[in-house]
Amino acid sequence: MSELEGRVSPSIVDRLRAGPVLGAEGYVFELERRGYIKAGPYVPEVVLDYPDALRELHREFLRAGADVMVALTYYAHREKLRDVGREGDLEAMNRAAVRIACEVAAEGDALVAGNVCNTWAYDPDDASTARTVRAMYTEQLGWAVEEGVDFVISETNDYLGEALIALEVIRDLGLPAMVTLAPTQPDQTRDGYPYAEACRILAAEGAQVVGLNCDRGPLTMLPLVADIRQAVDCAVAVQPVPYRTDPASPTMQTLRSPTEERAFPVALDAFGSTRFEMAEFTVQARDLGVDYVGICCGAGPHHVRAMAEALGREVPASKYSPSMELHPMFRADVAARNAAFLHSWTA
Ligand SMILES: [Zn+2]
Numbered sequence: 001m002s003e004l005e006g007r008v009s010p011s012i013v014d015r016l017r018a019g020p021v022l023g024a025e026g027y028v029f030e031l032e033r034r035g036y037i038k039a040g041p042y043v044p045e046v047v048l049d050y051p052d053a054l055r056e057l058h059r060e061f062l063r064a065g066a067d068v069m070v071a072l073t074y075y076a077h078r079e080k081l082r083d084v085g086r087e088g089d090l091e092a093m094n095r096a097a098v099r100i101a102c103e104v105a106a107e108g109d110a111l112v113a114g115n116v117c118n119t120w121a122y123d124p125d126d127a128s129t130a131r132t133v134r135a136m137y138t139e140q141l142g143w144a145v146e147e148g149v150d151f152v153i154s155e156t157n158d159y160l161g162e163a164l165i166a167l168e169v170i171r172d173l174g175l176p177a178m179v180t181l182a183p184t185q186p187d188q189t190r191d192g193y194p195y196a197e198a199c200r201i202l203a204a205e206g207a208q209v210v211g212l213n214c215d216r217g218p219l220t221m222l223p224l225v226a227d228i229r230q231a232v233d234c235a236v237a238v239q240p241v242p243y244r245t246d247p248a249s250p251t252m253q254t255l256r257s258p259t260e261e262r263a264f265p266v267a268l269d270a271f272g273s274t275r276f277e278m279a280e281f282t283v284q285a286r287d288l289g290v291d292y293v294g295i296c297c298g299a300g301p302h303h304v305r306a307m308a309e310a311l312g313r314e315v316p317a318s319k320y321s322p323s324m325e326l327h328p329m330f331r332a333d334v335a336a337r338n339a340a341f342l343h344s345w346t347a
Helices: 010-018 026-033 049-063 077-085 087-105 126-147 160-171 194-204 217-233 275-287 301-310 316-320 342-346
Strands: 002-004 007-009 066-072 111-117 150-156 175-183 209-213 235-239
Touching: 007 049, 010 111, 026 126, 049 066, 049 275, 049 301, 049 316, 066 087, 066 316, 077 126, 087 111, 087 126, 087 150, 087 275, 126 150, 126 160, 150 342, 160 175, 175 235, 194 209, 194 217, 209 217, 217 235, 217 275, 275 301, 301 316
Parallel strands: 066 111, 111 150, 150 175, 175 209, 209 235
Antiparallel strands: 002 007
């Protein structure tokens, strides 16, 4: 059990034992679309510059049924902040992100996850980079723990080596760890471990949850998941992007427009998955034995609500779930003045 500002709620491990946990991420993409984060560097400056925008998105995911509020500390690390000249804001940004996540989580019954990600500083052939990465995770997660997170998600890991550093730091802090890999390559991490094998190693090293997040849509993500489920006894997490990747373009980075232009990262709209596709994915993932079913870059609250409802839940935003039987043109008793136009809706 974890206790935070009077809340007593089951830990992530207890919740996973009780049934699927629903995750919701993609804060960076969504806040970029809303005009609060710059595409390219993708540093979450919104945390300090427009905290209400972040608070609102957390609240939308909470109302849509997310069980976890993930603090927006993605790319809020030293290396990235230096790129945009805000290294001096590092601590304030990390602390505020966790504080905002805690605040909104308390409006419902959500857990709060601290968050670290790939740093772009790691090089498996240069041992000194491991020290740099460890120092970055240690300072970020030190602040997160002081602000009160329930567990930590280390995500979009390209290298098993970098993921293991995060896991070690999380373990040393005494928190449960969810560690997920970014499946950008066909079948293995950048340091050469098949995804299932990398997950097996992470589980053996003490991660409570292992799996995949980002880069792939449901269609090309799910086949990798069955292997991971076979390889580990611990909980498995899967958080795809809501884009229609396929065997020819297995990742969102490889999707191309009809004129062969790269769609990633700011022209992916035409490839978006519908809420119904994400609901179908949710059921498929659950049936494969996935314990933490979520969604990553590209997510909107409408996807998350459909995923929650696919798990049989009624969530606060379900109050406004579609009722097409009340649409003037789709209702059973279409008014005569509208019925005359039905042909133009079906042509
Ligand atoms: Zn993502």
